[in-house]
Structures are given as structure tokens and as C-alpha cells.
Amino acid sequence: MNPAIEFHNQQTRRQFFEGAGLKVGGLALAGLMGRTTGLGASKPESVVHPPLPGLPHFAPKAKRLIYLHMNGAPSQIDLFDYKPQLQKYFDVDLPDSVRNNQRITTMTSGQARFPCAPSMFEFSRCGHSGMLMSELIPHMQGIADEITMIKTVHTDAINHDPACTFVMTGSEIPGKPSLGSWISYGLGSESNDLPAFVVFTPTFPKASQAQALFTRMWSSGFLPTKYDGVALRGQGDPVLYVKNPPGVTGNDRRTMLDALNRLNQKNYNRLGDPETQTRIAQYEMAFRMQTSVPELADLSKETKSTLELYGPEVEKPGSYAHSAIMARRLMERGTRVVQILHRGWDQHGNLPKLIKGQCMDVDQPTAGLMQDLRLRGLLDDTLVVFGGEFGRTVYSQGKLTKENYGRDHHPRNFCMWMAGAGIKKGLTYGETDDFSYNITENPVHLNDLNATILHCMGVNDRKFTYPFQGLEQRLTGVEEAHVVKDILI
Secondary structure: OOHHHHHHHHOOHHHHHHHOOOHHHHHHHHHHHEEEOOOOOEEEOOOOOOOOOOOOOOOOOOOEEEEEEEOOOOOHHHHOOOOHHHHHHOOOEOOHHHHOOOOOOOOOOOOOOOEEOOOOOOEEEEOOOOEEEEOOOHHHHOOHHHEEEEEEEEOOOOOHHHHHHHHHHOOOOOOOOOHHHHHHHHHOOOOOOOOOEEEEOOOOOOOOEOOOOOHHHHOOOOOOHHHOOEEOOOOOOOOOOOOOOOOOOHHHHHHHHHHHHHHHHHHHHHHOOHHHHHHHHHHHHHHHHHHHHHHHHOOOOOOHHHHHHHOOOOOOOOOHHHHHHHHHHHHHOOOOEEEEEEOOEOOOOOHHHHHHHHHHHHHHHHHHHHHHHHHOOHHHOEEEEEEOOOEEEEEEOOOOOOOOOOEEEEOOOEEEEEEEOOEOOOEEEOEEOOOOOOEEEOOEEHHHHHHHHHHHOOOOOOOOOEEEOOEEEOOOOOOOOOOOHHHEO
């Protein structure tokens, strides 16, 4: 980022006229455009999160995005990729012709055998579409006709940290902007009182094997920091330090911010550092959030029937269910992107028991969120994405019995589903081999998935760039990514 170029790019008309010596005309213009807030401070009438000029590139089907990330990698074989023929391969070594010398992690590379572990869970055909889903997710079975199940997503990374970084930023290398930051940067937000991009990291079952979460998964990377995701906390105040301390009134806070903003503006006029403008904007957003966040978090006006959609933990701050209803409330209030990261899906051992707990946490709230969005008409222009960072192996990690097994990392194929604006309903896309180990039809790389998400939101991923380190950077990287048009309406 070049501060001098950014300074000229962000220069207002008022700054231009002042620099040209027409200060009186500039002041008159500012007076005509001004307004007085309820607290007596003069503020320009503006959109807090405007889109970039020229965006969206074309009419979008989706205005908003909810991304449900199951961190740790859910087992596609036990949830979505039904392989009944595997039963005859129980405890039989995975054929070399299937594995084909593909890389495996150090956690299983030392095993003497790679015995196949069929899923111990029953699958059912669901809805009019007949989509196959596991008994572990009975509530999601009820929304089968609303979603497109993509069985052939694949990624480049085989370990969690680079894979999670990749799924959220389009790169295994830290420092790139997250998907939510790219979208809020390009499309802005319809809300002046809440962040454009909000993140939840809910609780998860205590027995789960959880991976660490890093803020780079919702960071703005090399974009201006005002496009960082804002993490709302599940305990205490949703946002730290938003409340005024005892003895400080709203008028006091407004007076202090006005004085601070004048000092920051002088600093910006002198140095032209765009991060100074970010600081001003963030102080103003924090001031607005003193009112908007308490109202957002107040579920007292939700009907009993709505709360029941999300399950018994919906009123427990910090739970996945509470995060899900908050996502819907944020969508209603104009937030552009909500990301929920649910941990605990890294089941290298004791998978049958652990995956049950994970599914109990997310199944009903996820289905309830979909139903709530549909009942309110929000699903017509909201895109919902559900999935992890990679899949799990068909062979067992550690000891295999009929009742117990574990699964290692598997980046070559896994399942994700999409629903809502612009997405076909009740479609199963792509196919894998009999071992859920290789893709046999319609592969979808994660960059293809991100290109499809951007397309639904009216953005051409090839034209959506940001100059950094001598390269026109893209969410979808430098190689060609393809919109998965077969799943689009």
C-alpha cells in the first residue's frame, strides 16, 4: 500500500477545494451537505460501508453470506458420502490402486496397515430429492430439498493450520485477506450501526479434539484494517470496552470522539496514512455499537416458535445455537457477512462417540437457521455455506473395531453444501469412488467454490483485485478458478 496514492484516492471534494485555495467554497459546500446529530455533533451524511465503485459487477442473486465453518474437518463418510459397499471391506487394507501413492500425514504414515473403516451409521434418502444423509443429522435431513450437496470439494493442504487458512483466505500462506474481508471491502454493508463482517467462535463439546483458531481466518490481511471481521464474544460484553465506564455519559463520549477525530483528521491531512481514516471510522462504529449491539443481543422479542427452531441452547450466549440466531438477526440488520467457526471436528480416534456430540451441537441450530431465513424471506437473497477444511480417510487411524475407529486427514475429496440465493435446491453434485478416496466426477477446488460464492454476490473473481507486493491479488489466487455453474439457478 502506498500512502501517497491512497491519500489522493481518498481525498474528499472538500480537501480538494481547500488545497486549491477555495476554502470558502469548500466550507459552504460542507455546510450544505452537513447534518446535526442528536448529540449536537455535525457529521457528513454518508454510508459507513459503501461498496467499491463499479461493484457489484452484475446483478447479484445473494446480498448476504452466512458461512458455517466446521473447524477440524467433519468426516464426509459418516455424514454425507454414503458408501454401503464398504461394509464388505471392513478391516481390509485399502487397495494400493485406490491410494495410488498419495501423500498421507505423519500421524498414520507409520502404520503397518491401512484398514478400511465403513461408517457405523445408517443413511436415509431425504425429501423429494432423495439426498442421502446420515442418521447423525436428522434435522439437516429435513432441509435436504433446500440445499446443493457438493461431494467433490478438494484442497491443497493436508494439515489443519494451512488448510483452515486456505479455506478462509484462498491461500495457505498467512497474511492474505479472509473471504469475509474481501466481500466487505468490495460490497460494503447496508448497516451504518453494525460491522459489515461479524465472526462467532462458539463453544463446543468438552470432550472434542479441537484445533486452535487464529485471527487470520477473519483478518483483512493486506486490505485496510477496517475490513477485519469483528468477533462477538459469547461471555460478558459481546464487544469489549463498547460500554461506557461508570460516570461517562453518551454526550461525554461524543464530545471526546469529536475532539479525537479532529486530531486524527489533522494527522491524516499531514501524513496521508489511510490507517488513520480507519481509526476514525472504527471509533465512530464503536460509538454506534453502544446502542446497536445491546439491541442485537436482546432476544426477548423473539417468538417462542422461532426460538424452538434453534433448539434448547438458543438463549445461552456463546453456544452454536445462539450464534446461529444472532447470524439471522445480523442479516436482518444489514450486515454483509457472518462467519461461525465451530471447533472440535478433528476426530483421529473415538470418532463414533465424538462426532455424535458435534452433530448434536450444530444439527438443529443449522436446520433451524435455514428454516428461519426461509420463513422470513431472507433465504431468497442470503447465501449459506456449510463445511470444513478437508475430509477424513476411509482407513482407520489407530485400532479398528466394529464400534470404534478414527480417521486421518484427507484433502482429496470432502463434502460441503450451499443453499439460498442463486443455488439449486435438492441437488447432489459430483461423485467419488467406492472408498470416498478419489473424485470420479465433477471436481470442485476450493478456489472454484470461492469463485462461485463471489459470483452469487455479483462479483467476477477475475476482476476483483487489490494491488499488493507487485501483484494484482485475488481471493481465488493467480491460477484460473471456475464458477460451478451447474449448481446455480
